[in-house]
Amino acid sequence: MGNKNNLLARAGLGMPTHMEINGNTEAVVDGCSGVLEYDSDVVRIRTGKLVVRFTGRGLTIKCLTAESLVVTGFFTGIEFLV
């Protein structure tokens, strides 16, 4: 399923992104296609046509694989940039 999503994303056909947020301390993003910006205050990631921007304090990427990513820290905002 993950490989299929990846292929769809590469083909520019859009990809169903699944995001799971636990409180304001952890976010699991399935369908992520790359990290655009990474700092302790901001994490910006690409998910198909969208760019998701996490802002907060002490942000860290716990795990990064081809399709998913886990961001932890104290979130103060999540933005979706089209």
Next chain:
Amino acid sequence: MFSLQITRWILGYVRFSVIGGSPERFFSYCARSGIILWNISSRSDSGACVSAGLYRNLRFMARKAGCRLRVRERRGVPFLLRRTRTHRGIVFGTAAFTVILILLSLHVWCIDVTGNTTLDSRAVLSALTENGLYPGARISDVDTKRIEQKLILMFPKIRWMTINTQGCTMQVCIQEKTERPEIEQESGVCNVKAASTGQIVAIRIFSGTAQVKKGDAVVEGQLLVSGVVEDEFGGSTFVHAKAEIIAETSRSCEFRIPLRRSVRQSTGFTAVRRSLRLFGANIPLTLTGKPKGDCDVSGTQTDVRLFGTLLPVSLYEEDWTGMRTVPVTVTRQQAVAEAKKDLAEYEKNLPQGTKILSSSASDRTEKETLIYSVTLKCEENIAKESEILIKS
């Protein structure tokens, strides 16, 4: 999570820093090429962890992102093994330890015999050895059921026994039989006769017809109480006669004490031999050989226990004492003292309830032997049941 950490540690991992360029691009390239990174730190101290085997593959991605990589930590089993490569002793030691541990766990370390009160533990251990259960035997070869059955047949005193395997310890639990009390014969027809000659001082008849009275003198074997009881109509019935006849009796005994005899005496020579018993094998700890000549030997085995568990190691100590036979002449006083000791022992073994009223002793010497003669006046129960055989 913990299992994941353990797996990563077993496989080995590298913690590295990303210097210069665009760390975000580098992480994205890694993700796209299927390399899993974890514990990724941000720009100020950019770095991550990766499996040890995949680290080499990161170089290409780093070059593309304009970064340089620097290893900060190497962790896990592969790196530990690599570190010990120069210390072969540790590797061999670990291997030897593992092999010895496996080999030892397959064998019986020790046998613990419990529950025996009258049976000697050494006799039980010897019987177990005969049947294939001994320290050092393979646990898989020990057929506990067969050994249990054999031992129950060998020792009639054993009522129940079981052999439990507790790791490398064999626990032999024994329960001994309770002796069956003798059943008093109450049903048969019998008379009461005199067990010894004497003068009756008291009579207590429980059943039967008295044939003697208080003050009568009786001889051994004389009928005291008859088992035939006549009723007022002249009919007779047979009963089991029972009575307590206390009589004043006289007992004579002689104690012979040789005045010249051979006594074994210590020569003053002593030797101690120690050995270590490991899995039933004796490893001598002293170089002293077996002393020659006439010697007395006594052995002590000290078992080693760790937190109450019997270990297969024990210390065995033998004390050898040189002996010689020396002719000794005993004085008359010494011989009389010895005879008095024997007399005290004889008095202890008299029938229960016997009272000694008086005693008179005399001694004489005959062929280098002191003869100590004693006559005891006693008060005792002389009633002895004697069965009447009736032909029907």
